[in-house]
Amino acid sequence: MTSAPVRVGIIGCGMVAEEYATTLAASPLVRLATCADADPARADDFAGRHRIPVTNPGSVLDPSIIDLAVILTPPHTHHTLVLEAIAAHVPAVWSEKPLALTPDAAAQVVAEAETAGILLGAAPDTTLGSAFMTAQEAVRSGRIGTVLSATATLLSTGPERWHPSPEPFYAAGAGPLGDMGPYYLAALDELLGPLQVRAAMAHTRAARTIRSGSAAGKRFTAQAPTHIGALLTTPEGVPTTLTASFDAAATRTPRIEVQGTRGALVLPDPNFHTGDVLFAEYGTFAWEPLPPAAPAPQVTGRGMGVINLATALITGTAPACTGARAARVAAVSDDILRAATRSDRGLLTTPRRPTAASTTIKESTQ
Numbered sequence: 103m104t105s106a107p108v109r110v111g112i113i114g115c116g117m118v119a120e121e122y123a124t125t126l127a128a129s130p131l132v133r134l135a136t137c138a139d140a141d142p143a144r145a146d147d148f149a150g151r152h153r154i155p156v157t158n159p160g161s162v163l164d165p166s167i168i169d170l171a172v173i174l175t176p177p178h179t180h181h182t183l184v185l186e187a188i189a190a191h192v193p194a195v196w197s198e199k200p201l202a203l204t205p206d207a208a209a210q211v212v213a214e215a216e217t218a219g220i221l222l223g224a225a226p227d228t229t230l231g232s233a234f235m236t237a238q239e240a241v242r243s244g245r246i247g248t249v250l251s252a253t254a255t256l257l258s259t260g261p262e263r264w265h266p267s268p269e270p271f272y273a274a275g276a277g278p279l280g281d282m283g284p285y286y287l288a289a290l291d292e293l294l295g296p297l298q299v300r301a302a303m304a305h306t307r308a309a310r311t312i313r314s315g316s317a318a319g320k321r322f323t324a325q326a327p328t329h330i331g332a333l334l335t336t337p338e339g340v341p342t343t344l345t346a347s348f349d350a351a352a353t354r355t356p357r358i359e360v361q362g363t364r365g366a367l368v369l370p371d372p373n374f375h376t377g378d379v380l381f382a383e384y385g386t387f388a389w390e391p392l393p394p395a396a397p398a399p400q401v402t403g404r405g406m407g408v409i410n411l412a413t414a415l416i417t418g419t420a421p422a423c424t425g426a427r428a429a430r431v432a433a434v435s436d437d438i439l440r441a442a443t444r445s446d447r448g449l450l451t452t453p454r455r456p457t458a459a460s461t462t463i464k465e466s467t468q
Contacts, residue, residue, distance in 0.1 A: 104169050104193060108412035109135040111162050113183060114174035115148035118198065118404065122172060123152050125405030132170070132412045138162040140175075163190040169415065170194040172408055176270070177280075181207045184222070188214050194221040194415045196408050199284040201425060203275050205433035212425045221414055223421040224428035226285045227407025229292050231375030232398045237360075237367055239395035240381065241293055246362030247384075252294060252342040254286040255355045260328070260348035266315025269322050271348075277326030278346035279435055285372040286344060287431045288423075289358060294336040297434050302332040304442035307349050324348075332438045344438070375402050 110132050112119050119137075126132050136157040139145035149156045157164075163171055163186055171187045173180055173196065181202035187195045188211075195215070201224045202208040215222035228234060240246055256278055262268040271281050290297060304327035312320045329347040336342060358369040365384050370377025378391040401409060407423040414421040 103418045104415045106131050106412075106416055107133040108194075108415055109133055109167070109169045110172055110408065110412070111135055111157065111168035111170070112137045112148075112172045112174060113139070113159070113162055114176075114198075115139040115141075115144045116174065119148060119174050120151075121403060122174065122405040122408065123148075125401055125403035126408060127152075128401045129409045129412075131409055131416065135168055136162060163187045163192055165190065165192055168192060170196065170408065170412055173197045177276070178203060181211060184211050185214060188218050188220050188222075191218065192220070194223070194411050196411050197222075197224045197425075197428070199225040199428065200280065200432055200435075201428035202432060205429065205436045208425075208429035208432040212429050215425060221411060221421060222425035223407055223411040223414075223423050224425050225404075225407060225423065226288050226372070227404065227410070227423050228285060228372055228375050229289060230399065230406045230410060230422060231402060232394050232396065233370050233375065233377045233379055234289060234292070234372070236379045236392050236395040237369050238293060240367055240379070240392060241360065241362075245365065245381070246360065246367055247364030248362060249294060249336075249338075249340050250361045250363060251340060252290060252358070252360045253356070254290055254342070254344045254358045255353070256282050256286060256346045256357070257350035257353035257355060258282070258348050259350060259352075260310065262310050263313045266312070266317060268310070268312060272310065272322070272324035272326055272328070274325045277324065277328055277330070278348045279330050279438060280326065282373065283344070283346050283435055283438075284428075284431050286346070286358065287434055288427060289369065289372040290334070290342060290344075291427060291430055291434075293360065294338075294340060294342065296337060296430055297334045297342065298336075299434060299437035299441055300333045300335055302330060302438045302442035304331075304439075305329040305349070327439070327442060330438060330442055332442070334434070375404075375406065 138157045138159040145156045171192045173183045261271045307328045308324045329349045332344045334342040356368045357371050360367045368380040380389040381392045382389045411421045
């Protein structure tokens with residue numbers, strides 16, 4: 103266990119690091135101790151804004167400097183950096199999503215952390231927000247009765263509409279499933295239990311045009327499927343559908359809807375920590391916001407999971423947003439992609455039989 107404030111080192115000083123730093127600054131349980139980035143100028147700018155020292159990327163994973171490493175680098179680097187932090191015996195490690203690009207790599211990270219006695223947490227942390235907690239209480243208390251079905255829908259025009267450099271969002275392994283899918287899959291996992299893939303289909307609108315910034319008008323080619331539909335199921339056999347698309351013009355479809363024998367829930371965008379949870383009693387068709395199930399957290403925003411992980415480090419308890427959950431999400435995402443791309447005609451297909459890595463991952467009780 104570690105005493106407060108827990109010393110946090112941010113590795114990767116891009117756009118999301120600013121959100122993390124703002125959230126962490128609001129909590130007395132943590133102290134932003136240092137930062138590092140492969141781009142020295144970016145690290146210097148970030149350090150200057152937050153009045154912290156810069157550490158060389160090769161030496162930042164040092165338990166004499168930090169108690170908790172926060173990995174906010176590009177997705178393909180997460181697996182290696184988390185393993186390096188574990189090998190360096192940094193007491194706790196937080197990874198932005200995804201934990202790794204393959205289920206086997208994610209399972210390896212979880213196993214290595216458990217063996218080394220390292221606390222491992224991973225994004226998303228939006229399930230710590232008051233909105234998700236309210237929805238979770240409505241399901242667990244039986245407010246909506248027995249769960250009958252669920253739908254999760256991400257319909258977006260794609261990040262090229264607002265991001266000046268959107269190409270990485272369309273790289274192999276990214277797309278709407280890799281980029282935004284973890285928010286939806288993590289929420290479903292927490293609400294309904296571990297998911298299994300039954301079938302999936304995919305479509306790619308490969309030609310994209312940047313709509314903002316200095317590169318506006320530039321065309322590029324998507325390497326990942328831009329529209330995916332999947333049929334999932336829970337341990338209890340509840341049918342769950344997931345749609346993740348960067349090809350939509352507009353939408354009014356609920357982000358996540360859960361149907362039960364006594365009523366239905368509509369959850370807000372799982373990419374955010376706040377919003378109204380709507381409930382309709384069976385047969386009324388009248389939607390009303392549910393009162394919060396608990397007082398709102400004192401600190402809300404990206405980085406809540408780091409604060410929760412720091413609390414676990416201080417108290418010796420298990421974190422809420424575990425690496426094991428992130429590994430399950432990686433396994434489900436991989437199964438969806440395998441099923442969706444097996445047929446060149448995009449027909450529904452049966453996914454591969456789940457491997458041990460995707461089915462036997464359990465929550466750590468460190």
